[in-house]
Amino acid sequence: MADLSVDLGFRTLKSPLIAASGTFGYGEEFLPFFDLDILGGVIMKGIFREPRPGNPPPRLHETPAGLLNSIGLAGPGSEKLQESIRRLRARTPVPIIVNVCGEDDDEFVAVAETFSAMAEVAMLELNISCPNVRQGGACPAQDAGHTARLVGRVKERIRKPLIVKLSPNVGDIVGVALAAQDAGADALSLVNTFLGLAVDIDARRPVFANIYAGLSGPAIKPLALRLVREVCRKAYVPVIGIGGISSGRDVLEYILVGAAAVQIGTINFREPAAALRITNEIEAEMERLKIGNLSEIRGQLQT
């Protein structure tokens, strides 16, 4: 049998597959479909301190090979999420990861502290792609200096491993990745959604009230794979690859370019038990290619 475990340095996961934030609810919704404990982890939808209604509809728009979303980080607020996490923990031992958001840096730090204090939480993922509402609307991920300051402040106040999730909508993602790493990130995850635009020709208006929306799904896989490779070539902390993964073969592609683990997002909407199928496919591919553990091929892309 193939050994699916992956070593992140600070923690070993039983599988390279992690459910991506915003695409797996709060975990409980997926309990009827498969045993979540086959996963390396489950990431909660992004959370702010207070409840948020999110953006007006429409919030989703399908494209030929992807999904545009403009959810606006709707959510129940920190207190309610703590209850959801306790309920999920009572039903499965899968590692729970909290996707931390903030409308400004102080809020990021406060939310991170709250969930770092919870025994049920394994790690935090810092969603630095949130627009900084109280600081001009830019997100920390767009600026290496801002990323470094924020990651440094959060790291100082928490006692859990910190994954920093990068945005692809920047000029120099490697610069931001290294800034996060040098400021204390234990791992990097990439990518979040790519900004895109959908147009309604009858109304002569953008489909979304916010004009732009985030593209995910198979359409972004080649773009994300390139960015993951670029970051893996320069970073020494483990990288978690995200973008368009929908098969075991896709997972092996990310591992070959250097990822230590991966997240699956949009596929969970189309196929709620996708993680189970993909796990079986990874095992089958490993047996076919005579790989005992994925570390044997990690970063082994021949160029």
Ligand SMILES: Cc1cc2nc3c(=O)[nH]c(=O)nc-3n(C[C@H](O)[C@H](O)[C@H](O)COP(=O)(O)O)c2cc1C
């Ligand atoms: C509907 C939706 C909601 C999302 N919400 C979040 C979120 O709250 N926090 C976050 O960091 N990423 C969020 N993402 C981004 C995903 O976690 C992931 O990075 C992205 O979808 C790319 O992976 P995929 O192509 O496998 O879907 C969301 C994506 C979608 C489609």
